[in-house]
Each structure stands twice: as C-alpha cells, then as structure tokens.
Amino acid sequence: MNLHEYQGKEILNSFGVRIQRGIVAQNANEAVAAAKQLTNETGTSWHVIKAQVHAGGRGKGGGVKLAKNLQEVEEIAGQIIGMNLITPQTSAEGKKVHQVLVAEDVYYPGESETDEFYVSVLLNRSTGRNMIMYSTEGGMDIETVAEETPELIFTEEIDPTVGLLPFQARRVAFNLGLSGLAFKEMTKFVTALYTAYVKSDSSLFEINPVLKTSDNKIMAVDAKVTIDDNALYRHKNYIDLRDVREESAIEVEAGELGLNYVDLDGNVGCMVNGAGLAMATMDLIKQAGGEPANFLDVGGTADAARVEAAFKIILKDPAVKAILINIFGGIVRCDRVAQGVIDAYKNMGTINVPIIVRLQGTNADIAKDLIDNSGLDVMSATEFQEAADKVQQVLA
Secondary structure: OEOOHHHHHHHHHHOOOOEOOEEEEOOHHHHHHHHHHHHHHHOOOOEEEEEOOOOOOOHHHOOEEEEOOHHHHHHHHHHHOOOEEOOOOOOOOOEEOOOEEEEEOOOOOOOOOOEEEEEEEEEEOOOOEEEEEEEOOOOOOHHHHHHHOHHHEEEEEEOOOOOOOHHHHHHHHHHOOOOHHHHHHHHHHHHHHHHHHHHOOEEEEEEEEEEEOOOOOEEEOOOEEEEOHHHHHHOHHHHOOOOHHHOOHHHHHHHHOOOEEEEOOOOEEEEEOOHHHHHHHHHHHHHOOOOEOEEEEOOOOOOHHHHHHHHHHHOOOOOOOEEEEEEEEOOOOHHHHHHHHHHHHHHHOOOOOOEEEEEEEOOHHHHHHHHHOOOOOEEEEOOHHHHHHHHHHHHO
16 A cells, blocks of 8 residues: 555654654645644745655656745645646656645755765565665665666665664665764664564655755655555554555456456456466467456456456456456356356446457366357357467457
8 A cells, every 4th residue: 555755754753763844735725824834833934845646756747846935835736736747657647636745844054965865665575584775866766776876776684583783774874974963863764764664564665865954864855655455454543544546446446346456558358367367368468469458356256246347347448459358267167157257248238349258177168158159249268379369369
C-alpha cells in the first residue's frame, strides 16, 4: 500500500525521525490557513507547496513550488489542486491532484551550507536481508545516479537476527562525508529510520532528499513509503491511510470482488487460475504477437459468478481485442469452469470480442465438449500452443 508524502512523514515522526513539518490542505483557503499556522508554530516565512500524489518527480511536473508570501501560497495551491500532474512516473494523462502539503521552508541561511543526501531502506531479495541504500547525490533520480556514477551509491546490509548495529549507522554518516554535530545527527536519523521501517512492516522507505540544514540538523524533506499489505492486520490504524483515488479504478473494483488483477497496456485480456499459470499465459500471448492487457488470477473457485465478474472487469478496458481463458483443473473441475463460462456469457448477453478458452486437467475433455456444443461464439483449445495459434488468428 503506497502512502502520500505527508502520511509517510507522520509515520516517520512517530518513530522519532525529524521531518520537514507541514499541513495538508484540500483547497487554496485551507492552504493559506495552514501557512499561517506553520508560521506561528515554526517561524517560517516562506512555504513549500507540494502536490500529494503517488508518484515521484513531482517537481519536474510543476507539482512542487516555493511561496514567499500568503498571496503566493493561495495562488500556487489554487494552480496545483485540481491539475493533472504529469511526471516521469505517471501515465501520459498524469494524476489528478486532490490535495497539497504546505510545508515549512528548511533551506534557511546559517552557519554552514545545506546539503542533500539520498537514503532508503528496503529488502535485498537476493540475500534475504534488509538493506540501507544511500548516496551523497540527494535530490536526484537515484536511477540516473546508479547508471552514470554507481560508485556514489553505498549499501549497508543488516543481519535480521541482530538488527542495525551502531557501527553501521556511523559508517553511513562517515561515507556521506559528515562530521561533528551533523555526523551525530545522521547516526540518530538512520537508526530511527530503520526502526520505523521494521516496526511499521514497510517494504520501502525512500527519503530523497535527506537534508543537512545550515545549523547541522538532519531531516526528511520528502518521504516515499510503501506498507506491506500482508502486515496490515497488525497495523489497523494504517488501513485508513489508503487513498483509492490514487489507484486504478478497475484494480480497486477487482479487489473488492476478490480478484487478483493488475491493469496492463496490451490488447489481450487474460483470465487464469494461479499466478504461475498467469505469468506463463502472458508469455504465451507475447509469443503469439499480442500484448497482455491485464494479469487476472480468478483463484481456485472459477464458478459462473466469479467468471462473470472477471469478464466484466476485463471488458472495462476498451483496448481489449480478445480474451484468453486459461484454466488448469486440479482442485477445480474443468467442466464446472466451462459451465461457468457458458452461464456467464449467457447472463451478459453479447460479448463483442473473440474468446479463446483453454482448459486442461480434470474432465478437460468434457469441458471441451461443453464449450464446442454451447452454440456460443467461443473457441476451445486443449494445448498451450493451440491456444496461442487461436490468439494469433483472432488478432490477425
């Protein structure tokens, strides 16, 4: 589950991580009120207005701007709220901005120059250990840094049996070139950040940039946080942080129906039981010259109601030119799936795209007879290659 910046910062702050303070606003008037409150609480006279969407690169799309007075706060907030923000991490249509974060200005003058760093905590899947990845090149796309100057990216792997050790936090501060108070502040920051990552059951904490202020404080100026969905039962207070407006409407609807669905950009809809078979089916479609329009796992109970729900979800995508149903009948009998397809088709009336049904496993021969004798515009297949050939045929 992805969080907005302000939500991620709230979690960080609850574990003792210093953050750039801010207040969320839903409209320009609320933004002005938030700016006034921040001035009273922090003394800041300038404010940063940040679009709150689930995408990085907001500044490049005009979603992060500095306001030097209350009039600019009102104007900038009015411009950003309601806009379709296009960034390198959004689609061409962009994402609609429903709210902004009005944040304090932390780039104030002082005894030393400000500096920006990159720090993230995530799982290294190749080693099965959590990892702190960090760089002196804060404020930049970490992918660009990795490609052009990989020597500027450092990693610190943590043994899960002992957790982050003090010398590891100090090594992070040392490799970032810090000394004195800033060094001590960074070790505290990294320790608190790792604690927040573990105790919140997150799968990603990315802070870009981490700022060293002019008076040597270390704080999170941004926060990209992803919570592990499988651990939400342990964090019921996090469930309300989900913003379905930021998610694909089709994926949200599919989730409510109990379907495992991921929206893709292709032209062949997939309906499969089992994640492994779904991945193989997507490869099959690619080999046949098509592009998968979705990942859809209906699970082990592919009855008529579930198949009908899956049909309706797939057909919401206007780019779909064909549907491939690929079911392996192990626990579920193929003839029951076939009957489910027939019943769902009849309940829906007319389906204006070709449907290929490949059923293999228990009672597959009975299932093929049911499909072939249904009188419906549905093509049956038994072998993988046969299904691929029929996909290629309908797309030609």
